[in-house]
Amino acid sequence: MIAKIERDSGRFRQIIRGKIKKELKKYIVRGELIGRKGKDLISIPLPQLDIPTFRYGHQGRAGVGQGEGEEGTPLAPGPVEHGEGAGEMPGDHILEVDITLEELAKLLGEELELPNIEPRGKKHITSQKEKYTGISHAGPESLRHFKRTYKEALKRQLISGSYDYKNPRIVPIREDKRYRSWDVTKEPESNAVIIYMMDVSGSMGDEQKDIVRIESFWIDTWLRSQYEGIETRYIIHDAVAREVDRETFYHTRESGGTKISSAYQLCSQLINKEYSPEDWNIYPFHFSDGDNWGGGDTKICIEVLEKYLLPKINLFCYGQVESPYGSGEFKRDLDYYFSDWENLVTSHIPDREGVYDSIKQFLGKGK
Amino acid sequence: MNLTAELESLKAEIEEYAASYGLNFFPIVFQILDFDQMNEVASYGGFPTRYPHWRFGMEYENLQKSYTYGLQKIYEMVVNNDPCYAYLLECNNIVDQKIVMTHVYAHSDFFKNNQWFQYTNRKMMDEIANHATRVIKYIEKEGQDVVEDFIDCCLSLENLIDYHSPFIQRKEKKSKYDFQEEEPGETVKKLRSKDYMDSFINPKEFLEEQKKRLEEEKVRKKKFPDEPEKCVLTFLIENAPLEKWQQDILSIIKEESYYFAPQGQTKIMNEGWATYWHSKIMTEKCLRDPELIDYADHHAGTLGMRPGRINPYKIGVELFRDIEDRWNKGRFGKEYEECDNLIQRKNWDKKLGLGQQKSFEVRKIYNDIGFIDTFLTEDFCRDQKLFTYQYNEKTNTYEIASRDFREIKIQLLFSLTNLGQPFIYVIDGNYENRGEIYLKHKHEGIDLKLDYAQATLANIYKIWERPVHIETIVAEKGKLFTFDGKKHDKHDIKIG
Numbered sequence: 001m002i003a004k005i006e007r008d009s010g011r012f013r014q015i016i017r018g019k020i021k022k023e024l025k026k027y028i029v030r031g032e033l034i035g036r037k038g039k040d041l042i043s044i045p046l047p048q049l050d051i052p053t054f055r056y057g058h059q060g061r062a063g064v065g066q067g068e069g070e071e072g073t074p075l076a077p078g079p080v081e082h083g084e085g086a087g088e089m090p091g092d093h094i095l096e097v098d099i100t101l102e103e104l105a106k107l108l109g110e111e112l113e114l115p116n117i118e119p120r121g122k123k124h125i126t127s128q129k130e131k132y133t134g135i136s137h138a139g140p141e142s143l144r145h146f147k148r149t150y151k152e153a154l155k156r157q158l159i160s161g162s163y164d165y166k167n168p169r170i171v172p173i174r175e176d177k178r179y180r181s182w183d184v185t186k187e188p189e190s191n192a193v194i195i196y197m198m199d200v201s202g203s204m205g206d207e208q209k210d211i212v213r214i215e216s217f218w219i220d221t222w223l224r225s226q227y228e229g230i231e232t233r234y235i236i237h238d239a240v241a242r243e244v245d246r247e248t249f250y251h252t253r254e255s256g257g258t259k260i261s262s263a264y265q266l267c268s269q270l271i272n273k274e275y276s277p278e279d280w281n282i283y284p285f286h287f288s289d290g291d292n293w294g295g296g297d298t299k300i301c302i303e304v305l306e307k308y309l310l311p312k313i314n315l316f317c318y319g320q321v322e323s324p325y326g327s328g329e330f331k332r333d334l335d336y337y338f339s340d341w342e343n344l345v346t347s348h349i350p351d352r353e354g355v356y357d358s359i360k361q362f363l364g365k366g367k
Numbered sequence: 368m369n370l371t372a373e374l375e376s377l378k379a380e381i382e383e384y385a386a387s388y389g390l391n392f393f394p395i396v397f398q399i400l401d402f403d404q405m406n407e408v409a410s411y412g413g414f415p416t417r418y419p420h421w422r423f424g425m426e427y428e429n430l431q432k433s434y435t436y437g438l439q440k441i442y443e444m445v446v447n448n449d450p451c452y453a454y455l456l457e458c459n460n461i462v463d464q465k466i467v468m469t470h471v472y473a474h475s476d477f478f479k480n481n482q483w484f485q486y487t488n489r490k491m492m493d494e495i496a497n498h499a500t501r502v503i504k505y506i507e508k509e510g511q512d513v514v515e516d517f518i519d520c521c522l523s524l525e526n527l528i529d530y531h532s533p534f535i536q537r538k539e540k541k542s543k544y545d546f547q548e549e550e551p552g553e554t555v556k557k558l559r560s561k562d563y564m565d566s567f568i569n570p571k572e573f574l575e576e577q578k579k580r581l582e583e584e585k586v587r588k589k590k591f592p593d594e595p596e597k598c599v600l601t602f603l604i605e606n607a608p609l610e611k612w613q614q615d616i617l618s619i620i621k622e623e624s625y626y627f628a629p630q631g632q633t634k635i636m637n638e639g640w641a642t643y644w645h646s647k648i649m650t651e652k653c654l655r656d657p658e659l660i661d662y663a664d665h666h667a668g669t670l671g672m673r674p675g676r677i678n679p680y681k682i683g684v685e686l687f688r689d690i691e692d693r694w695n696k697g698r699f700g701k702e703y704e705e706c707d708n709l710i711q712r713k714n715w716d717k718k719l720g721l722g723q724q725k726s727f728e729v730r731k732i733y734n735d736i737g738f739i740d741t742f743l744t745e746d747f748c749r750d751q752k753l754f755t756y757q758y759n760e761k762t763n764t765y766e767i768a769s770r771d772f773r774e775i776k777i778q779l780l781f782s783l784t785n786l787g788q789p790f791i792y793v794i795d796g797n798y799e800n801r802g803e804i805y806l807k808h809k810h811e812g813i814d815l816k817l818d819y820a821q822a823t824l825a826n827i828y829k830i831w832e833r834p835v836h837i838e839t840i841v842a843e844k845g846k847l848f849t850f851d852g853k854k855h856d857k858h859d860i861k862i863g
Contacts, residue, residue, distance in 0.1 A: 004416060005407040008424030011515075015421055049425055051522050052822035054789050054837075056813045062757045062768065064779045066672045066681065074764040075756055 015049060105225030114359075115366030117226040130182045139179025148178040192227040192281040192314075194220065195270065197263040199288030201238040202255040203325035211321050212287045213250050215355045219285065222363055227281065233270060237263035239293070243270070260292045260330065261300035268308040282313040285362075289323040290330045298330065302337050310341055317362045318346045343367060368399040374455070374464060381465065384652045385472040389727065390644065392475035393489075394450040397468070401457045405441055406430040408454060412627070413446040414495045418502035418619070419511075420518055443467045447630065449489035451475040462658040466645050466665055469653065473644035476730075477637050483629040483734045486533040491626055498619045505612045517613055521620040523826040526788045527599035528624050530632065555581065595792035595807065599827075600624070602793045607830050617830070631786045632734045639683015640730050642669060646684070677779075682751065686738065689747055690729060691722035736783045743779070745772040753779075781811075789815055791837070804831050808839035815839055817848075824850040 065075065109116075135148060153172035157163040163170075196216055198204070224230050234249035235241055238256035241263040267284050275282055292298050309316060320331040331346050338344045345365065347358040370378060378397060385392065400408060410426035411417045434440055442463065445453040453471040455464055478484050488494055506514045555577040560568040596602045600621040604614055630637065646666060654662055670681045693699050697717030706712050729738065748770075755778045757768040769775070781787075790809035798805040804827065808815060820837065827835045827850075834851040838860065845862035848855065 004419070005410060005424065005427050007419060008410075008421055009427045010424065011419075012421040012424035012428060048429075049422070051422070051519060052819040052826070053523055053526050054791050054808070054820055054823050055526075055816050056787075056789060057816040058758065062755060062778060063782055064677050064753060064775055065756050065767070066677055066751060066753050068752060069754070069767045071754075071767050071769060073767045074759075074762065075766060 012049070105221050109222070109225075114222065114363050117223075117363075117366055129185050131185055132180050133183045134181045135178050136181035137175075137178065139181060143180045145178045145180055149176055152176040152178060191229045191231075191279065192223060192283060193231045193233065193275050194223060195233045195235065195267050195282070195284040196249065197235040197237065197241075197267060197284065197286040198249065199238070199258055199260070199263075199286075199291075200236045200252050200254045201258040201291075202253070203258075203289050203291055203323050204253070204321070205323060208289060208321040208323050209250055211349055211352055211355060212319070214352065215287075215319060215349070215358060216285065218355070218359050219362065222359070223283065235263050235266055235270075237266075241266040257293050258288070258291055259297050260286070260288065261297050261304060264301055264304040264309065268304055271309075271312055277312040283315055283317070284309065284313060285317045285319065287319045287321055288330065289325060290320045290328040291325065292330050298333050301330075302333070305338070305344070310338075310343060314343060315362075315365070315367045316344045318344070319358055319362070320346065320348050322348070322350045368457070370397055370399065370455075373461070374399075377461075377465060378468060381468045381472060381648065381653065384648050385469070385476070385644070388644070388648070389723075390472060390476040391480060392451070392472055393448070393479050395471060395475055396450050396452050397455055397471075398452065399455050399457050402434060402440075403431075405444070405454060405456055406434065409441050409444055413444050413452070413454075414492065416496055416499050418499045418518070419506065420515065420522075422522070443470055445471045445474045446492065447478040447484060447487060447489075447626075448492045449479075451478065452492065460661065462654075462661045463665060465653050465658075466649060466662065469645040469648040470641045472648075473641040474637060476644075477633070477640050480731050481629075481633060481636070481734075482732055483632055487626055487629060488622075495623070498623070501615060502619065505616065509612060514612075514616070517616060517829075518620070520826040520829050521617050523823050524599060524603070524830075525620055525624050526786070527597075527791050528621065528628065529597035529601075530628050530785065532598055532601075533625065591796050592793060595794050597790070597792050599791060599793055599806070602796065603827075603830055606796055608832055609830065613830075628786070629734070632736075632783075635677075635679040635683040635686075635735045636730065636733060636738050637683070638679045639685075639687050642680045642684040643687045643726075677753075685751055686742055686747065687726055687729070689744070690742055691726050693722075694725035695720055695722035697721075736780060739776070739779055739783065743776055748772050748775050784811075789813075794838075798836060801833070803834040803836060806835070806837040808837060810840040814841050817841065821848060821850065821855050824848060824855070828852055 069075075135145060149172050150170060153170045153176040154163070156173075156176060157170060198209075198212055220230075220232065232246070234244050234246055236244050236249055236252055236254075237259065238254040239259045239262065240256075241259075243266065244252065263286065271277070271282060292301070305316065318331065318334055320328060322328075328348075331348060334344065334346050342365075345362055347361040349355060349358045374397070378395075382395075406427055408415060409430055410423045417423055430441070440456070442456065442459070443453070445451055451471070451474075453467075453475075455467055459467070478487075502514065502518075555574055557565075557569045557574070592602060598621075600617065603609075604617050604621065609617065649662060649666075670678065670684065672678055672681055695718075696715060697703070697719040698715050703712070703715060706715070729742070733741070749772075753775050754770045755768045755774050756765050758764075759766050790811065792807050792809065793804065794807045795805040797803075806827075820839070824835050824837060832852075834849060836847055836849045838845070838847050840846065840862060845860040847858045847860045849857070
């Protein structure tokens with residue numbers, strides 16, 4: 001006999017996955033488990049089905065709390081939602097959890113059923129590592145092994161009869177001295193670099209950038225769990241591209257047109273200069289709203305991708321964030337030209353909710 | 368699993384302490400559960416079984432997940448029943464079990480003596496098991512999807528009950544042999560006057576108006592329900608065209624809703640009372656020296672504050688302690704209230720020693736609204752660092768809005784009134800003489816969440832099978848929302 005609760009939770013899971021009772025799907029709210037890691041809030045999806053009732057709307061989001069703080073002190077972030085506000089009080093569906101990034105990556109992997117990444121060229125890439133493995137008779141004084149040296153001197157003095165138990169002075173001579181010694185070993189190593197590129201032209205609004213921020217945080221977390229050394233580089237572009245630091249990456253807004261090829265070219269230069277494919281696993285990510293300049297720029301993009309980028313990298317991901325202005329043309333073009341290439345993935349991100357699916361599309365291939 | 372010998376003797380010990388303090392409780396049956404079982408029972412609201420429905424599964428998934436990530440674990444659960452059922456977690460250490468047991472005895476005392484619980488079914492364990500059996504029977508006959516869909520509809524209306532109705536006879540019971548003669552229609556009475564003055568004393572317009580008023584009154588009298596009905600569930604059970612099994616399921620939902628309502632109405636008091644007593648019994652009687660640190664740790668966890676929400680344990684226990692202190696020292700009444708000498712006020716102690724007596728009286732007659740309304744003082748608000756918060760749309764955050772005593776009290780009372788739910792009444796079950804149902808939202812300054820309101824209307828339609836209307840106010844304008852089975856409509860209306 002199955003437990004009663006299994007019967008009910010099985011039913012619930014089927015509804016959430018949209019297998020049965022599709023009309024309920026619109027009441028799925030993503031409850032969240034929120035964790036804190038430094039300044040970043042980490043949230044773990046906890047799907048909920050909310051049965052509609054007569055309840056108060058967004059003006060009802062007020063209440064009484066307890067604790068320190070002046071008037072105007074912020075307490076908790078408001079709910080992320082669309083349209084009419086939910087009546088939930090803060091904390092109603094937010095559970096906080098302390099979690100390490102490693103655990104988080106594990107959760108993410110489980111939640112999205114991500115496969116582990118098989119690093120490329122692992123066999124060829126090696127690095128030298130020094131390790132203390134033994135003891136030797138010669139070496140620098142700074143590495144002298146005190147205990148061993150003392151023992152040797154004691155042994156020698158006992159044997160030679162020069163040990164006086166009334167005056168137990170042990171004086172090591174050169175032959176007594178022992179030193180730590182090391183070996184040089186060759187270890188396979190996998191390094192990875194993530195190159196984030198983002199369209200910062202006028203049509204990418206704050207909401208779109210927020211989505212990119214959330215998504216790149218998760219990608220970072222996942223890739224960090226898979227590789228030992230990760231470097232991240234940031235490129236922003238409108239009609240021209242430039243490399244920037246992380247802060248600038250997320251907060252710049254330009255008003256120019258969009259030439260995606262500029263970013264791809266810069267990315268290619270960066271790889272040529274600093275990240276040889278023999279030594280590095282390379283992950284370029286590009287986010288835009290899908291609007292590219294006419295006049296054949298898309299053609300240049302495709303050329304750069306085909307000739308210079310795709311042969312060198314592990315995986316190229318293009319995320320198209322929906323914005324009120326974007327035409328979405330670019331994703332169609334990529335999908336059309338690169339349907340045969342395994343290491344180019346595109347994904348459409350309609351809103352914040354879409355981030356989870358998009359991550360799965362990007363990283364689900366285990367590349 | 369039944370209690371181990373050790374726990375059994377602890378139980379006897381604690382029961383004696385509790386009784387010696389004057390607590391008067393139902394007999395208590397403790398059961399030991401492991402985590403999975405605990406989460407299962409918790410998902411069912413403390414009952415070992417409920418009717419099949421996905422929302423219990425949802426609750427279970429959440430509890431399991433939260434537990435896996437180390438977010439929360441359930442320590443204590445107790446069912447209002449005679450005997451009381453309570454659950455202990457298998458892996459807890461002995462001091463935790465002691466805390467839970469003492470806590471549970473106080474809950475049981477509260478269930479038994481607080482007047483808001485007096486009409487709850489004390490054999491609910493059996494009743495709820497019966498509900499499950501009946502629903503399963505319907506599922507076998509009608510099919511799972513059909514029954515579950517209907518339950519979804521009912522749950523959507525679960526909060527539309529009249530919390531005070533168990534205590535008040537709202538309408539006279541009518542005998543069906545109690546025929547009433549059609550009363551002769553009232554006529555417009557004229558004021559006495561001399562003929563030549565008549566048109567001045569009884570002007571024609573006035574007479575017309577009166578006549579119209581009488582006619583309206585007559586129409587109103589014919590309306591059903593006679594008075595606006597707050598318990599929408601009762602109205603539907605009595606009047607909607609339901610099949611027998613549907614009627615039964617709706618009654619089940621209603622019965623369970625009324626059963627759980629007093630627990631919602633006394634959350635702060637109930638937890639406060641239980642916390643007050645676990646702390647008293649533990650520190651005065653039960654605690655052994657090596658257990659002190661664990662006890663302090665656990666107790667502090669229970670009372671921990673989190674900004675942005677009120678902890679009923681904390682507010683409850685502090686209020687009970689405040690009441691005890693005030694009545695011990697005589698810090699109440701006109702003389703104390705009017706004293707504005709701060710030093711005198713601070714040292715006020717008439718050595719009345721009425722604290723304990725007052726606490727027991729309070730636990731007998733109040734619910735949370737009365738409790739807060741009567742005993743929340745300005746001093747208390749300040750000492751407990753209470754504040755009101757609000758949602759700031761610009762920053763998409765909740766912010767501390769005020770530390771003003773009046774505002775805190777108003778906000779707190781508002782969130783407790785009608786369990787923080789909007790007031791909805793059935794005004795007319797035969798609207799426009801077309802058998803349509805007309806609901807009214809008594810607007811208390813906050814608009815309804817409209818998409819949910821419309822979805823709820825659609826659910827009522829499934830039960831009523833005729834168009835449904837709800838009158839409400841949106842952005843200070845009167846609106847009538849209608850669902851006719853095919854599409855949603857809204858009209859502007861005048862609000863009187």
